[in-house]
Amino acid sequence: MGKPVPATSDTSNTLSVRDNRTGKTYEIPIEDNSIPATAFKDIKAPAAKDERPENETDKGLRIQDRGFLNTAVMRSQITYIDGEAGVLRYRGYPIEELAVHSSHLETAYLLIYGSLPTASQFRIFQDEVMHHSIVHADAEQFFRSFRYDAHPMAILTSAFAYLGSYYSEANPSLQGQTLFTKGTKESLAVMDKQIYRLIGKATTLAAMAYRVRQGREFVIPPTGLSYTGSFLYQMDHLGQEDYRPHPVLEKALDVLFLLHADHELNASATTVLQTGSSLVDPYSAIAAGCASLYGPLHGGANEAVIRMLISIGKPENVPAFIEAVKRREKVLSGFGHRVYKTSDPRSFIVRKTADEVFKVTGKDELLETAMALHEAAMKDEYFIKRKLAPNVDFCGLIYRAMGFPLDFFPVLFAVPRVVGWLAHWRQMMLQPGGVKIWRPRQIYVGSGKRAYVPVAERVAAEGPKMSPSPIEHSGISKRTMLASFRGAKAKM
Template sequence: MVGEFKPGLEGVPAALSSISYVDGREGILEYRGIRIEELAKYSTFLETAYLLIWGVLPTQEELAAFEHEIRYHRRIKYRIRDMMKCFPESGHPMDALQASAAALGLFYSRRDLQNPEYIRGAVVRLLAKIPTMVAAFQLIRKGNDPVSPRDDLDYSANFLYMLSEKEPDPLAARVFDICLTLHAEHTINASTFSAMVTASTLTDPYAVIASAVGTLGGPLHGGANEEVITMLEEIGSVENVPAYLEKCLQTKSKIMGFGHRVYKVKDPRATILQQLAEQLFEKFGRDEYYDIAIALEKAVEAELGHKGIHPNVDFYSGLVYRKLGIPTDLFTPIFAISRVAGWLAHWKEQLAENRIYRPTQIYTGQRNAPYIEIDKRTAADTEALIAAGAAS
């Protein structure tokens, strides 16, 4: 029996999961039961990734071993670098990342999904190599050779180093690491669901991550943080905020960085990101768009707060990345670097009790339509069939 149709599967449970928990009305996000505020304050991204994927906080020895494996596998095959050199310079980094992530499967194609060593190896390679590929394409599209990873730098500091070949300020590296932690997991969002559907076919984990990267690239998902910066540039000044908001309300246009399918209060990650932005501004100077963002948040709160429209994770993340010197079109690939941890956690959980996803549909087309021989077809016949299908 076909149930009630829910556009976008809104509110329809698709899995049982113990990875993360969200209470959208109270503004609560937990990874494996631990509040995101606690992890942002005390943890590191790799420790958080371990928690998400294996379900427990690692011991000091376990974390050291995990970090060592990640450092060892940071480098990418020269053939992948050569492939990336053939990508057009004008291509979006998310498209380059999706192609590169899929290409990893060619080098590590053996599927042994029942083997814990294979699972761990795939986890390590993807966490280690995705940042290297993002940084490599950034330099390659400028006509430069990629910068090799530095084994003496931690995960976040090394990525920032590979982008510029300059060792980052410790505050910048720590802020970036917290950003990765904040974006690492968020229940079954669009890209995670894409990963789970792909994983349910028992394909290799590199295809799973590539499918998730493709989904994340859309402006309604991971690409929204890029759109926030574009919006702030368009507004131009604090004085222009009221007129811009009024225009959005009149045209019913989406205000980028506001609203969430789950949160009806300010996203807890947005609160932390705003605090991180202010720390960076205090040390490195204020961003010209920050005052516009603050004014816009206040204006939206006054007009739409009663409807549960508040800043989400994308609203302040772009301002943080700008201050770290990261180009706007790398914002979403950085989201992917972080979310790999959550995708892998769901991949591993999916494998534990796998059943291939096969949802049903509610058919709205014609039935028993006649076949018209090609020499007897007319434009009017085609238009009639299209109209009949649209009306059914």
């Protein structure tokens, strides 16, 4: 693969690469409009005079792709995105059709198992997910151990990892590393049970994170309600008889969950796969994905949008904000996307869902500001040239109208995304050829071999990035440093 080939070979579906260092030509096979990165390892050359040995020139070329801008790490059948055309499909089904005709749990089945379920298949799947929504009674102590002001994403991330401690049968470290990769009937059954547990308990863990912040007692998942209906019940029920969430809010949350269920190999899905490639238990892998989603460049964007709108205030302040963004004095959240270069297809569904919610809750006071910002940005050449179209993160206005606190927005993203994470994890576990641990290469540009220097002979490195930052201490730390005791450092 990638080695020099005779001139008579068929090169109709290959990439010809000439290495000008050696004069050799290599034919690299093209399959599904992609080339294997490992083929470039065969393109070797003698090291140039005075070239750093750390370049490893004689060991073959490496592919440098900072941030995975154009590197495919999986062959997947799950989600297709065309960022230029604004297309998003789950297993071939357009997101627009699923949002109208399907539900979050039915779409979860589709993403995980590859096809829309029959009535009997869906009944089994739904019953199992809802049955496995209850958590062990000891979980109450775990949640109560957090500070009253702990961020709910910190709680949820910890809770997913904590959950894995209950299920030794789901841990390949204990049951053997082929636990999930064998593909046997027994192996698939174990895998499915963890999928039921994680999807079912995701809403319960999130609701517990919500209620611990409110100082409320926890609620056992009810029977007879939908997935999102049960979630709203667990968050809001305070003992009222025959309590049922409002159907419009229940449906809106279900649609938003469906829209957020998967988005191909985004940062958090990639984190799940990176972690899962070590064959760790799925609970640890999902906890890692949850931690990745926490960041403001990913799941935290919803929260960032609302904070931005709050900082803008009224619609008349939008022009000044736009100019500040162009001067790079302010950050524009909710516009632009790593994949979508025109419009995010989910944003149109979000807009329709918002209208339905606002009829019940009343319009959010920031809506006019958001619309003014949208209109101004779409007409401004600065944003048009950079293809900064509005994206799905404006669904935060819906969450705000429904009464969710700002810092709970990422949780509302994480709960449905558990489905996509599990779909990709399951696909990787069952892929032909087994699982290879993900171990990317690096381009080493640091120092060459250096001799150890005794401390008395060292010269301090210059620059703010070359030494640790001093910390200003106060309170008990400062008083302790001033105190005298055995072993205390001599005071200067």
